[in-house]
Amino acid sequence: MEKYSWWNMKFKGIIFDFGFTLFEFKDASVKKYLESYKIGLDKSVAKLKEYKVIENQDTEKLFINTFIKERNSNFKNSIKTKREFPTHILFHSIFKKLGLRSLSHERYQELADLYHFHEEQQWIPLKNTKKTLETLTNIKDLKIGVLSNHPNHNTIENLLKKYDLYHFFNIVVTSAKFGMRKPDPGIFHYTIKQMGLKDPSLCLIIGDEYADIMGGYRAGLKTILYKRTIRFPFEQEIKINDYIEINDISEILNHI
Ligand SMILES: [Mg+2]
Incomplete structure (x- = not known):
């Protein structure tokens, strides 16, 4: 744990990627x-x-x-x-x-x-998504956001509402609404601002791929990689090593 001394800080914001972080695609291919x-x-x-x-x-x-x-x-x-x-x-x-x-x-x-x-209709929440969000909302002064690369904003909002998760979030940002996609640092800074926060280094991004981790890192956030089990073609390699890996969404509770 010593390597990640910054983990001992009090985070003000936590941002989740949507696809394959909060939700999974049934039989994805x-x-x-x-x-x-x-x-x-x-x-x-x-x-x-x-x-x-x-x-x-x-x-x-x-x-x-x-x-x-x-x-x-x-x-x-x-x-x-x-x-x-x-x-x-x-x-x-x-x-x-x-x-x-x-x-x-x-x-x-x-x-x-x-x-x-x-x-x-193919997206469903991961097994521990709701439980983890419930625990996080009990942490005082912690803002929670979703940041998704998706070309249709309604799709993400509809899904969060359909599974009764929408109320957990202070803000839902999509690339469709913002105009740029992760890993563009601008979309991370915009999300932080929308959460009413200023300092990216007091925010965490949790995601399953390069765009989340490299984008978040360049924007100055702390990063957690959710190691999904399925692999996709043409995945970009993450070239830094100061991020934490988790195998289940609920594990983030050990790090905040
Ligand atoms: Mg994703």
Whole structure:
């Protein structure tokens, strides 16, 4: 423990990553992700037929192909630039690109919510998430936040509400709302400010990957890596060693 003498400090803020930290994706795999997005896109397209924006098979095909192409290129760009492309903006941009009759902001948001609807059903809280949050809320003067890289803010809020976890948090920040993604240090500083705090070194970030740990470290926070059991392709290596590893979310209680 000596190596981590800063652990003995009194933290003022604790920030959780969402995916694979507070929640897990049922039977996670790249294939399952893609499947949920396909089902989601079908739902959005069905809505566009209902609105008579898509009225024939050619437009439908063109819409789907353009959407997938733009989504993939946005995703690649977001890794390079850390900029987030929220899903409602993606829908709007495809409308413009294809010269379709434009809709209200609420309608683009509705399409985005439908697109993420099936994905939303796959996320469930980890076994000890609720119990750990309950214990943390009993600590006096500790602010608790969620910081998620997700292109649709509603998805994260809906899930926290669905499982009765929303009230544990002082703030829920997503890259969709902020405009930049972790590991951009700006999104960490923004979250801390939203929690009513100033000093990043009095805050902890708990996450399961490079973006959480390297981003948090560069932004001046203390970092805890939750070692999930499943591995993903193209994971970036964490190049620092002053972080703590835990194997269960409840273990953070030993460190604050
Ligand atoms: Mg995560």
